[in-house]
Amino acid sequence: MARPELDHNYSNNGRSGRGGVNKCCSYKRTTVIICCINIVVALYVFQNLYSSLYSYSYQHSHNAVAYTPDQIKKMEESMQIRKQSEPRTLIEMIKKIKQKLDRRDDVVKLPQDLKLNLTSEIIELLRGLNGGANTTLQHEAVESWRRQKIQEAKRIAHGKESSSFILPVEAGKLARALEFSWAELSHEIGLWIPVHVINYEHNDKPEGENDFDDTILAGKRLPPECNAELHTDYGGHAVKWGLTHHKESAYECCQACLNQAKNARPDEMKCNIWVYCPAEEGCHSPDIYQHKLEECWLKYAEEPKVNFKETYSENYRRNHPNAPSVVPWVSGVISS
Known part of the structure; x- marks a missing residue:
């Protein structure tokens, strides 16, 4: 009786083993079938995309309009007319303004210490000139210095030379400012040629004689009582508001002060100070107004005091970034 039972168990185990093998094989077969289907679908999609692109390009090439030589000639003429009608003058002006603003940025971005060094070099240059040198000689001396400084800045920018106060990164900006924006830079450092020239050369005039060299100002020679x-x-205190009181020269501004003091009523303040702006770019002041060329301020003070003399201090320029190095105004306290 034991033998049939063993045979029965063996037969059951055999069926289970074959069923497991079939089950495993069915999973693999299903995976392979699915992968094949995905590949076929992908190939079909790629074929359709390629066919549609080819068909579109073919149709596009065949549907392109074919223009006659006469039509092409008219289109070229219309394009030429449209190009000629462009406001070229305005476009060129805008380009020049943009270039000027870019160069102005180079001037503004120059460090204040570098600008002060340039001012010092020019002052030393003018000191070395003969005291009787006219504005033409002074202009030529400064122009020669500028050309030499341009070449020096370019050599520093290219690493061919070194300097103790010009960094290579600043040398390129300095060269462009000296070469293309000299007017803006000269205004920044307080130099006006030929309108103004700084001259500190010693002279041998007798004591008490007016040593002001008025050849650097436009207009008539200033009389001694102007003390320019x-x-x-x-x-x-303002006797005449300079924003609305303009004179063509420092001479006329001083004369206006003298005339006002002479003709003032007893209850009016008498002018004893005149302040004139001779710079074409205008004159800097710490107030909120924009002071322009030929402004003539008539003032009165019981004890006249100087606001600014020769150069603005480094601390002042730090608080007023737009201030030039040199004070632009010309002033005088008239003799009573």
Whole structure:
């Protein structure tokens, strides 16, 4: 009786083993079938995409309009007319303004220490000239210095030369400013040629004689009673508001002060200070107004005091970034 039972168990185990093998094989077969189907679908999709692109390009090439030589000639003429009608003058002006603004940025981005060094070099240059040198010689000396400084800055920018106060990264900007924006840079450092020239050369005039060299100012020679002082700004109470009181020269501004003091009524303040702006770019002041060329301020002060003299201090320029190095005003306290 035991033998049939063993045979029965063996037969059951055999069926289970074959069923497991079939089950495993069915999973593999299903995976292979699915992968094949995916490949076929992908190939079909790629074929359709390729066919549609080819068909589109073929139709596009065949549907392109064919123009006659006469039509092509008319289109070329219309394009030429449209190009000729462009406001070329305006476009060129805009380009020049943009270039000027870019060059102005180079001037503004120059460090203040570098600008002060340039001012010092020019002052030393002018000191070395003969005291009787006219504005033409002074202009030529400064122009020669500028050309030499351009070449020096270019050599520093290319690493061919070194300097203790010009960094290579700043040398390129300095060269462009000296070469293309000299007017803006000269205004920044307080140099005006030929309108103004700084001259510190000693002279042998007798004591008490007016040593102001008025050849650097436009207009008539200033009389001794004007006591004109270059690069000076006096304070005081306004007798005539300079924003609306313009004169063509420092001489006329001083004469206006003298005339006002002579003809003033007893209850009016008498002018004893005149302040004039001779710079074409205008004159800097710490107030909110824009002071322009030929402004003539008539002032009164019981004890005249100088607001600014010769150069603005480094601390002042730090608080007023737009201030030039040299005081632009010309002033005088008239003799009573």
